[in-house]
Amino acid sequence: MNTLFQLLQNMALAAVPAVGFGMLFNVPRGALLFCAAGGALGRGLRFLLITAGMPIEPATFIAAAAVSFLGVYIAQRLRAHPKVFTVAAMIPMIPGVPFFTALLAVVEIQRHGLTTELFATALTSGLKAAFIVAALAVGLALPGLLFYRRKPVV
Amino acid sequence: MVAALFMSSNPHVSLASVSHSEPVQREITRLCIETGLMLLQHGAESALVESLTRRLGLSLGVRSVEVAILANAITLTTLSDSHCITTVRRNVDRGINMYVVTEVQRAVLAVEEGGLDRERFRARVEAIKPQPYPRWVVALMIGLSCACFARLAQMSLPATENRDWDWMGCGLTFAASTLAMWVRQFFGARHFNPLVTFFVSAFVATSVAGQGVIYKLGLHPKIAMASCVLLLVPGFPMINSVSDMVKGYINTGVSRGMMVVLLGAATSAGIILAMSVWNVWGWL
Numbered sequence: 221m222n223t224l225f226q227l228l229q230n231m232a233l234a235a236v237p238a239v240g241f242g243m244l245f246n247v248p249r250g251a252l253l254f255c256a257a258g259g260a261l262g263r264g265l266r267f268l269l270i271t272a273g274m275p276i277e278p279a280t281f282i283a284a285a286a287v288s289f290l291g292v293y294i295a296q297r298l299r300a301h302p303k304v305f306t307v308a309a310m311i312p313m314i315p316g317v318p319f320f321t322a323l324l325a326v327v328e329i330q331r332h333g334l335t336t337e338l339f340a341t342a343l344t345s346g347l348k349a350a351f352i353v354a355a356l357a358v359g360l361a362l363p364g365l366l367f368y369r370r371k372p373v374v
Numbered sequence: 375m376v377a378a379l380f381m382s383s384n385p386h387v388s389l390a391s392v393s394h395s396e397p398v399q400r401e402i403t404r405l406c407i408e409t410g411l412m413l414l415q416h417g418a419e420s421a422l423v424e425s426l427t428r429r430l431g432l433s434l435g436v437r438s439v440e441v442a443i444l445a446n447a448i449t450l451t452t453l454s455d456s457h458c459i460t461t462v463r464r465n466v467d468r469g470i471n472m473y474v475v476t477e478v479q480r481a482v483l484a485v486e487e488g489g490l491d492r493e494r495f496r497a498r499v500e501a502i503k504p505q506p507y508p509r510w511v512v513a514l515m516i517g518l519s520c521a522c523f524a525r526l527a528q529m530s531l532p533a534t535e536n537r538d539w540d541w542m543g544c545g546l547t548f549a550a551s552t553l554a555m556w557v558r559q560f561f562g563a564r565h566f567n568p569l570v571t572f573f574v575s576a577f578v579a580t581s582v583a584g585q586g587v588i589y590k591l592g593l594h595p596k597i598a599m600a601s602c603v604l605l606l607v608p609g610f611p612m613i614n615s616v617s618d619m620v621k622g623y624i625n626t627g628v629s630r631g632m633m634v635v636l637l638g639a640a641t642s643a644g645i646i647l648a649m650s651v652w653n654v655w656g657w658l
Binding site: 229236239240242246247248299301307308310311312316317321324325356357360361365 | 417418419421422425429470471472473474475476479480483504505506507511512515516518519520522523525526527529600601603604607609610612613614615616617620621638639641642643645646657658
């Protein structure tokens with residue numbers, strides 16, 4: 221019950237940034253709904269996989285791939301490229317905090333000299349951010365890599 | 375026969391090409407490169423730019439279209455009756471705009487289906503206006519988004535911490551991010567370099583959220599400090615960068631990735647400056 225409540229809360233909280241950043245990317249009005257749905261689906265699926273014990277990177281990859289396959293289906297009806305709304309749906313899963321933590325740790329190393337803790341923070345946060353972004357991008361590209369190899373999606 | 379089979383399996387060459395006079399081929403070349411440039415300027419990934427440009431040229435009747443996308447330019451060659459025309463355009467980033475990308479793609483699809491000729495295609499593409507959402511709506515929605523990120527971070531705290539709703543922290547994030555987004559729009563509209571815009575926005579956001587640490591507002595003021603700058607994560611270029619490289623466009627992928635790191639560095643500098651000014655060290 222607690223997990224179900226947390227899942228719903230995760231999905232609702234992910235739908236808002238997906239729409240917010242969708243508006244920043246000027247996604248057409250009709251596709252904003254799909255941003256919200258994709259954001260909620262992606263974050264919800266990732267939450268379930270992490271709760272089931274999967275590490276965050278493969279969980280992100282599977283969630284991104286699921287949103288991308290759904291995006292291909294919608295894109296063909298909407299007559300627009302899936303990236304138009306699937307990228308905004310990925311925003312709630314972007315590792316923003318590790319990305320800035322890595323860069324700030326580098327600045328701190330420059331200011332106060334090298335310590336093992338700062339170096340470890342910079343490296344682990346940076347790698348985490350890089351791997352999650354790679355999982356998101358490759359997950360989004362999966363329909364093209366597997367099925368739409370020589371023909372366009374739309 | 376064998377040659378024909380081989381050629382028909384090659385999507386880069388059209389067998390249905392017709393003979394064009396030079397002015398017509400020149401016009402098709404211009405239409406193709408202007409379409410590609412428009413897509414590139416508004417944040418489409420390289421694979422989409424290349425495939426739509428090529429499809430447009432082939433359906434307008436040239437034999438082949440070759441596109442090379444550079445970091446800040448696009449060059450294109452059309453081949454018709456063994457005559458080549460090559461042209462180059464400079465690419466100036468106009469900001470991510472998926473509405474323009476969608477409309478350009480629909481115009482190209484209409485040409486492919488035979489519904490538009492050259493003149494009407496040009497008229498339709500030139501009529502596309504960016505149509506942004508009202509600025510205050512975007513600023514409020516981005517503030518709300520960052521407040522949601524703050525709540526998501528509170529939820530994923532370790533079990534030893536208090537994971538209840540921290541309304542004060544979410545409200546502080548909302549205020550800081552909305553103000554930072556307004557600053558970003560203000561500087562962006564005055565055509566400042568994006569690096570300057572991101573630096574100033576990060577300073578404003580961290581300064582507002584840092585007050586929460588100074589006056590001990592809410593349960594987790596440090597989460598507010600981390601969440602309020604998430605509007606400055608260049609998420610779209612990040613994903614475009616990796617997918618460009620995965621699809622073989624290494625040079626555009628690397629240049630987009632470098633821009634992401636530079637924007638991140640500008641944001642970090644803004645955060646560090648704000649933390650030094652207010653003497654709150656919320657991150658590390």
